[in-house]
Amino acid sequence: MIQTVDVLIVGGGQAGLATAFHLTQANKSFLIVEKNLRLGDNWRQRYDSLVLFASRRYSHIPGLKMKGDQKGYSGKEEIADYLENYAAHFKFPLALGSKITNVIKQGDKYLATYNDSNGMAQQISSRALVIATGGFQKPNLLKCASNLSDDVLQLTTKNYQRPSQIPSGPVLIVGDGATGRQVAKELNQTHEVILASSNNHSIKPQKIFGKDYFWWLDKLGLLKANKNSILGNYMRSRNHLPGKDLELRKLKKAGIQIENKVQTIQGDKIYFKGNNRARIKSVIWAIGYHSDYSWLKLKGIVCERGDFLEERGVSKVVKGLYCIGKSWQWTRGSATLTGVGSDAKFIVDNICDYLPPSSMPS
Secondary structure (H helix, E strand, C coil), X not given: CCEEEEEEEECCCHHHHHHHHHHHHCCCCEEEECCCCCCCHHHHCCCCCCEEEEEHHHCCCXXXXXXXXXXCEEEHHHHHHHHHHHHHHHCCCEECCCEEEEEEEECCEEEEEEECCCCCEEXXXXXXXXXXXXXXXXECCCHHHHHECCCCEEEECCCCCCHHHCCCCCEEEECCCHHHHHHHHHHCCCCCEEEECCCCCCEECCEECCEEHHHHHHHCCCCCCECCCHXXXXXXXXXXXXXXXXXXXXXXXXXXXXXXXXXXXXXXXXXXXXXCEEECCEEEECCCEECCCCCECCCCCECCCCCECEECCEECCCCCEEECCCCCCCECCXXXXXXXXXXXXXXXXXXXXXXXXXXXXX
């Protein structure tokens, strides 16, 4: 039998759960389909030393605050458990260990096929579909990565977890965003580290005059500044990163070798822009992620680069289709725990305008 709901949510991370909260408030029926067997596993799979930049005060989604010292900072396990407890608290309907394989449009409804935790194919029909798979789907690699020798260990920020994974010898970190710099700083305690940097990010301290960085963003209205505003455009162009001792000069002083971006690769030899070179034993790719919408069998919903064509999460092409959780989808906080709730509220309001009244019992 085909299950029928008002809204199908694909992804059970913070974006999907925030959407579920607002759908519950709007009295809409829904199902969250999550590929992992446990909610929060996307966090549990990340590197062990991960600690959020935002304090607990700014690390929760609507309806349920995180426990503990609100001025303190959470690690990955705490965030993962919080998301799992959040769904249990509100008793959201879930299909865990289930991966969407195909979505088509039938008239004004979506028909999705997924394999459940037992490997059985299931189908669900919905009047609206929310893509909440987030911004961390498939790690990016440089094209020249295929030139690496088989003797060189390759990891990404998706599967790197701790220094013990890395064999002795020089390790190259490609990408110097917050994660790349944090991993480089961690590995510098046990390995010879090379950091390939192509951007001079503006690093801000985690605390300013004793207040959390996100506290200042909140009080100055920067968390809510949309991407089309003057403030939003300024923040996007500056690409501020909060963190402790992550400036390139401090990393270099600590003994990390800072190089320009990778130009080409031959075996275990890395050639950087500016003619510098190095030999490595392992490499960690930390150059971001890209989305995968291949399971959506809907024409024209992505551009040539593969980006979802949307405005504030609402599809520009197909009615009843939405996305949430993308970086700068609308504000600085769109891909964070502290900001995704307002995006979810906007999308659910749009869904309510699009759909006729639900038959879901109150």
